[in-house]
Amino acid sequence: MADKRLLVPLSESVTVRQTVGYAVRTAMSESAELHFVVAVPYDGDVPGGQRDVEGGRRLLERALAWANEDADGSCPPIETAMLGRDELLFGPRDYAQAFAAYAEDYDVDRVILDPEFQPGVTAPMLQPLERELEAVSLEYEEARVERPARHERLVGTGSVDRYVATFGISLVFYLILGDPTYWFDLVTGVIVATIVSLTLAQVTFTVPPQKLQSPLRVIRFSLYVPYLVFEIVKANLAISLVILHPRMPIDPKMTRVNARVRSGLPLLALANSITLTPGTLTVRANDQRLVVHTLIASAREDLFEGSLERAIRFVFYGREAAATATPRERGDTEIIGGEES
Structure with a gap:
C-alpha cells in the first residue's frame, strides 16, 4: 500500500505526455500511488450533454501505456477515473471542486498539474484553476516540463472571423436598446461595434467562431x-x-x-x-x-x-x-x- 497518492488531471494538451512522465518519476521517487483522471466539461450540443467521453477513455489508456513505458517495468500503482459525467462542469471553480471531492474520497495528498491543462474548453486554464485549488485547500504543484514555442500569426482567417463575429454580436446588442430603422442609431451602432470588435475580438473568442457554431444555438x-x-x-x-x-x-x-x-x-x-x-x-x-x-x-x-x-x-x-x-x-x-x- 502506497503511503502517498498523487492526483494527475489529464487533457489533450501539447504537454500531457511530458506531464505523465513527470508524474511517474515523482511517484517512483516518493513511493506514491498515481490517480489519472479526465474531467469532461458539459456541452448541451452533444447528446447526453458531455463532450467526448470516449476520447477521455482513450486518453486514460494512452496515459497508462506511457506510464508503463516510462517506468521500464517498475510502474507505481495507478488508478484511473472519469470525472464530471454526472455533473455540470463549466469552469475552473467546478473543476477544482470536482478534484477536491475526488481527493477527499481517495485521500489524495496533492495534485500534479499539466501547465497546458485544457479540459475540452477553449483555452488553457491553469492559473484560474490554481487559484480555485487554493480556495478549496487542495495542495498542488505544476509539472516541470518544456513547453513548445508558439508561433501564431497576428492576422489570419481565424482573426477575421473573430472580428466579424464580435462586430455582429455588439451591433445586435446595441440595436436592442435603439431603433434599427433610425439612421442615427444604425450609424452609431456600427461605430460602437467597430470599436468593440477592434479592442475585444481576440479576448472574446479563444477559438475561431466557426468552431462554436451550432444550429441549435442559433x-x-x-x-x-x-x-x-x-x-x-x-x-x-x-x-x-x-x-x-x-x-x-x-x-x-x-x-x-x-x-x-x-x-x-x-x-x-x-x-x-x-x-x-x-x-x-x-x-x-x-x-x-x-x-x-x-x-x-x-x-x-x-x-x-x-x-x-x-x-x-x-x-x-x-x-x-x-x-x-x-x-x-x-x-x-x-x-x-x-x-x-
Whole structure:
C-alpha cells in the first residue's frame, strides 16, 4: 500500500505526455500511488450533454501505456477515473471542486498539474484553476516540463472571423436598446461595434467562431433576444417606480456572483445582458466571477436568482444546463459593498 497518492488531471494538451512522465518519476521517487483522471466539461450540443467521453477513455489508456513505458517495468500503482459525467462542469471553480471531492474520497495528498491543462474548453486554464485549488485547500504543484514555442500569426482567417463575429454580436446588442430603422442609431451602432470588435475580438473568442457554431444555438439565441427585451422592459419599470417614489428608495450595493458559464463568449454575453438591464451594471468579469453594481433591491434579487444566467446557459449549453440551481442556492453570491459589507 502506497503511503502517498498523487492526483494527475489529464487533457489533450501539447504537454500531457511530458506531464505523465513527470508524474511517474515523482511517484517512483516518493513511493506514491498515481490517480489519472479526465474531467469532461458539459456541452448541451452533444447528446447526453458531455463532450467526448470516449476520447477521455482513450486518453486514460494512452496515459497508462506511457506510464508503463516510462517506468521500464517498475510502474507505481495507478488508478484511473472519469470525472464530471454526472455533473455540470463549466469552469475552473467546478473543476477544482470536482478534484477536491475526488481527493477527499481517495485521500489524495496533492495534485500534479499539466501547465497546458485544457479540459475540452477553449483555452488553457491553469492559473484560474490554481487559484480555485487554493480556495478549496487542495495542495498542488505544476509539472516541470518544456513547453513548445508558439508561433501564431497576428492576422489570419481565424482573426477575421473573430472580428466579424464580435462586430455582429455588439451591433445586435446595441440595436436592442435603439431603433434599427433610425439612421442615427444604425450609424452609431456600427461605430460602437467597430470599436468593440477592434479592442475585444481576440479576448472574446479563444477559438475561431466557426468552431462554436451550432444550429441549435442559433435557434436558442433567437428565443433569448425577446426574453432579454422583456427583462429590460421589466427592469425599466422597476427603476421608474423607484424614481417616481417621493423618498426615492435606492439601495446601491456592489455584489459578486460566481456564474456557472465558461469564460469567453458565454461570459461576455452574460455580462453584457446584465449591463443592458437597468439597475445592474457589470463592473468586472474575471474567469467565472462577475462584480456587479446593483442600484435597487429588486435588481439585486433578480441577479441572485440568476434568471439571465439560466437563459445564457440555455443558449450555449441547452435545456438541461438551464435547470441547474440558482446562484443564491449554490452559495455563489456575495455583497461586497454597501451597509451590509
